[in-house]
Amino acid sequence: MEEGKVTVRAVERALDILLCFTDANELTLTEIAVRVGLHKSTVYRLLASLEHKGFVIRDAESEKYKLGFRLWELSANLSQADDPAVVLLPEMERLRDMIGETISLYVRDGHERIRIQAVQSSQAIRRVAPVGVRLPLYVGASSKVLVAYADAEDRESLFSSPTWPVSIDQEAYERQLADIRASGFATSVEEREPGAAAVAAPILNRSGSMVAVLSVSGPANRLTVDKMKEHAAAIKDAAARMGKMVK
Amino acid sequence: MEEGKVTVRAVERALDILLCFTDANELTLTEIAVRVGLHKSTVYRLLASLEHKGFVIRDAESEKYKLGFRLWELSANLSQADDPAVVLLPEMERLRDMIGETISLYVRDGHERIRIQAVQSSQAIRRVAPVGVRLPLYVGASSKVLVAYADAEDRESLFSSPTWPVSIDQEAYERQLADIRASGFATSVEEREPGAAAVAAPILNRSGSMVAVLSVSGPANRLTVDKMKEHAAAIKDAAARMGKMVK
DNA sequence: AACACGGTTTCATTACGTGAAACCTATCGG
């Protein structure tokens, strides 16, 4: 396992436990142990620490663990200024008005992506994109960008994980990712949803790491090859500007 | 140092670091090191872990550390239904409208209490109670309730801790706590702040454990003995109702 | 009764987290 940063194992494990609660809001100790792949007693001790500091609590009746009040305190202090979903919204609206299609913003979360922001096209036929949904990482333009711009070791662990479809021709897929990195955007036509097409580009901050992925999506029959090219240019341009707005 | 729970040192330290950001939203590594009382390199490693998991980030321009986007994800999943500060707010407003004084909600946090919610009296002369402040646990009506209803061993460790004022006559104090438990409320007149008085009662959930403490506070000259009695009745009533609303 | 399923405790082992100290790179002030 390649590192690069000097981290503290116990802490990372504890944080992994916290992150379990992004897609489940009540878990038992053993469920958590399975999720993070650690021994019961290890999880027990880590949870005890998290509980002691108020980051998790045990629900009185269900006897299960859930997130604690400490996170309220912290999230109250989260400077909204750093949340891409907030900062980039105006810019996304500008882009939407310019090209007239639905604009989405995704971040990767483990083996999925989350749509953290979206502005809807105002056209009658349009892509409807609810905020907050989780989508698989192996289909769609945004997914491909998220994977293409992940760091190497991260990608490796993704591909070797049991959630990654074995049906994918890894050879061809890698070539596709290389193309995406070269061109700076990805496209998809009816990959995830029939009748839908999309163009996506990474938002890279000043230090060059990916903050999120921006996408234009709409009905496939409106997103012709020419239109896609136009959109790709527009979205790359917007993404570059956005990259300067976030850490 | 009395324990009682098997915790993981590194994790607790990391969480302490996170908690630094409740009262400051940008900190340098060394500032953090001072706050938590650890060596630079230790904090460095813990921060690296927190950063790696997205719980803190380094601001691009200020180069300081701040809370990361991961907390957004988590707080999105915080079941609002369990946060007393949210659930009980409407009820607190009702109470405020009824008796016309500032209503506060406190929880205990180690050797302090935190005001997790407050609704302000609309009178010209009033108690102004900002949410989020931390106050000592040895003065004020709310403090006394928080201590009185803590479990015995918890109280013991509190009293034997170095932060507990030695000046307190423990004998008399214990009697006072017993009275509070008997009557179900506590009062204070100019105990913590000159000119201010308060009445406080515990919010006990169905299983009988204390969730928070509710208090009425205002200028001492308005909170006469008679008024205090009225308020005590009102607040006990409200607290009882609230106790059924939370876990 | 036997079993499964959560949580808790104990214990031996050594990996891992730790603090000190050195180092690097800026920025500041005389």
Added chain:
DNA sequence: CCGATAGGTTTCACGTAATGAAACCGTGTT
């Protein structure tokens, strides 16, 4: 221009403290 300061990073030897296995406890469930 040089020394000082401050913030961050790396290295290293040491010994604690985190770990996994296994046993244990309580409570349902069959």
